[in-house]
Amino acid sequence: MAAPTLTLKPGTAWADAWRRCLAVAPEAFQDDTVRNLWGGGWQADGRSLPATTPVDGTPIAGPPRLDADTARRAVRAALDQHRDWRHVALPERKARVGAALDALIEHRELLALLLVWEIGKPWRLARADVDRAIDGVRWYVAEIDRMLDGRSPLDGPVSNIASWNYPMSVLVHAMLVQALAGNAVIAKTPTDGGVGCLTLAAALAAREGLPITLVSGSGGELSESLVRAPEIGCVSFVGGRDTGARVATAVADLGKRHILEQEGLNAWGVWNYTDWEALGAQIRKTFDYGKQRCTAYPRFVVQRSAFDAFLATYLPAVRSVRVGHPLAVADPDDALPELDFGPLINAAKAKELSDQVTEAIDRGAVPLHRGRLTDGHVLPGQDLSAYVAPVTLLNPPSTSPLHHAEPFGPVDTIVLVDTEAELLAAMNASNGALVATLSCDDPAAYERLAPQIRAFKVGRGKPRSRGDRDELFGGFGASWRGAFVGGDLLVRAVTRGPKGERPPGNFPDYHLVP
Template sequence: MTHSAPTRTARRIPEASTWAALYARAQALAPDALGADGHVRNLTHGRWQATGEPRRTVSPVDGAALASLPMLSAADARAAVEAAAQEHATWSTVPLDERRARVADAVNRIEAQRDLLAQLLIWEIGKPYRQALTSVDRTVSGVRWYLEHIDEMLTGRAPLGLISNIASWNYPLSVLVHAMLVQALAGNAVIAKTPTDGGLVALTLAVALAREAGLPFSLVSGSGAQLSEALVRHPDVAALAYVGGKSNGRDIAAALVDRSKRYMLEMEGVNAYGVWDFSDWALLEQHLKKGYEYGKQRCTAYARFVVQRALFPQFLETYLRVAPTLTVGHPLLATEDGQLPDVDFGPLINAQKVEELQARIEEATTRGAVPIYAGTLDPANFLPGQDVRAYIAPTALLAPPRGTALYHAEPFGPVDTFVLVDSVDDLITEMNVSNGNLVATIATDDARVADEVFARSRAYKVGHNVLRSRGDREETFGGLGESWTGAFVGGALLVQAVTVGQPGERLAGNFPEYSLLPGRARRP
């Protein structure tokens, strides 16, 4: 599908923001990692190597061809893990002061390329410019907090071993690179898998900058089927950090349950926003607007609104004030003064995701859900004739039937569902529909209701009239039920998860072993 925008528009992509210009800048900074032909290399055995079968990637922004993923074989992945484990033996003996200096150097190098990394993220994962800058900034500020506090966190602790990382495409810097830098700071060698759906060049550049600073990083590309045996099950892997969907997460958890290695498995869940005896509709407007950032392609996005039936008219009036103001469009079309646009969100990660959401919407409405809002794409926010198959406007449905995907599964896109309830018990039941999620919020004027929701919620973080997020620095992060398995992270727990303390210590987390204790974040 294409849009035909009026030819009178003067908006355009600035020459400096074209993919060709950005890739050339990145290639000049990391020529060993990024081939001039667009073929990206794997980082194994301590150097960038032209291994793997190239698989072309395309931009969700307009379908244009980007760089090529170097897809490794299972055998090459095993060799990469074994080489990385050997590198750990040397790195683990490096004094903390030296490790801290090298990580600080890496952070400074990444910060110096803030704008370039952000614009690469726009092309590769469709993240709008302001939000892409925030991803870089959170990486930098988060790791600097650990640099400041690492002495106390490592008191009485030793490095664990080679840490393997498999993460989703939506936060390649502020989740994946951030974790890798902290893992190395704690004394571990690190290997990571490039997300196959997006973020290849931005991630490769950041890792190349860290490698130049002397950090023991390895980076490999390939399908999960080919690489999981090495990155998950290889005996040289001491711990696995995973961020992704439930189906793959369950398979990984099953593969690890009988192995003596650490793991931190973050999986999806339906994050719910409850409304009961509430009157601050201006606050709700703010929450609804902010909640649509990046098209709700976030593990902490709120997609399910459970509303007291008597308040639904006021809720709906508020929602319908916000939804039409959301701007969806090409995230690189400069305004007349040359500034990149501040759209609420651009494309989803690919056209297949849009097709999946459209099928789920059709399933729900065919079976009785009531369409409440269906936004449209404004041609003025796109180039004439642009491929817009990866874009979808905000959509909201009332009462999706039980058994439909939109009732029980996270949409991971700009589709909201509304469920009406008549009691606090029903409110909590509907907020817990996914049997475990990462965050929840209860909007209420009644503190007793907030206390009851917090006590019975299956979310790890619950907000009372505030939105909750993954958080960083001193804030811990985890999940309940099916949204998380293994050690909790964030703050000191992130360091504890990848280091060894006193014999018999207990880590905070969701483990099947009886000797390890769960934990939970408090309501702010």
């Protein structure tokens, strides 16, 4: 029987989402553009660039990019906001953040729909991103009195530069907690996507009187203001190692407080292991959002003698992964599809990753699995230029980026090893990672090997996550610089405590956080 022809779910088109944005926040959305938020108001400045959604190539709103001079004015205005806001009493700050959360809940579905169109998240994951932001900040509102005992805001606003993949649960979450702690907040919209979702969230928060600045622009042009400006009290960065290294150099030279989360090749090791059913249940989940996550697992390091059993578990799991258009349905009354992932962030990234796969195979990697987009959940004639089906390669050559760097896409690499020393070397290939997992039957062996894995969090047979509340988060090696976060530490990172206090983190030995 032929598969049913798919169509876009009624009411979910980009035009529908945009009309709703114009109705909900006309101060921030105008005609076919968005505005920048600075100086306490929405500004019709910046140069909007054309943009398309990775989902199917539909034109969408692009970021209104500021020039360097305007960015400097925005930072100075944020300092004025900060000087006023830091004296607002904590009960009032809690009330305003709580009101902003209520507004986010009211428009939860629209925020999620914007995430689908702008960064290609499947509906389930888009809603989860919004909900994690709301639930996480609610927890901080309930706990903040205890966390701020004996502490005060910084001397200047917190500047946030974050990647595009989690606009709500990482960036908006951090901004609201920073404001709750008494700081004005500056955020740069990611160049690759999320400007509409962030603009709507910022509009809802600004209506409640929260001191938020939201601007767009190129990193090179805005970094002098958002990283180096003397007005900035702290820099919070989430992104790649190349840009992160430049930011790290700047903040270290200037003695600025900083939180710099960077990529790493998170690895899953399999050593003297037999519970294949448990592992199989986890493998498909690792493909959520096409592995475009800082805690994704794109590398499996497998004991050679167990490779046949591993492969018998792995291949059925990867073949079950569902890819396609997040808003396509067979019948208008159908629920939105339960997909593992949709497109990558853009066609350029899809081509780059596909080229890396081709090059790795040409240099000796063995293709164990290559999915087909024609088998995916797609519309007739849909633009698939931003899509990559799951790929699995055995033993990528050491000359390939896939050997040592995070692909940030649905490409798994498998490395076979014979000794514990080889296992550890392969799992530590990227000089530090955020998370790792070791599947190992013997608890004693796990306890011996896990501390030698250069990841901040190591799980036994289960994936680790970023975490925000009861568990701190950071990284080893080149995967992190500056203060660790999570729970109390997120608040400590953006407030002042006793004189000479040094927040836990990866600070250079010579650098004392003021």
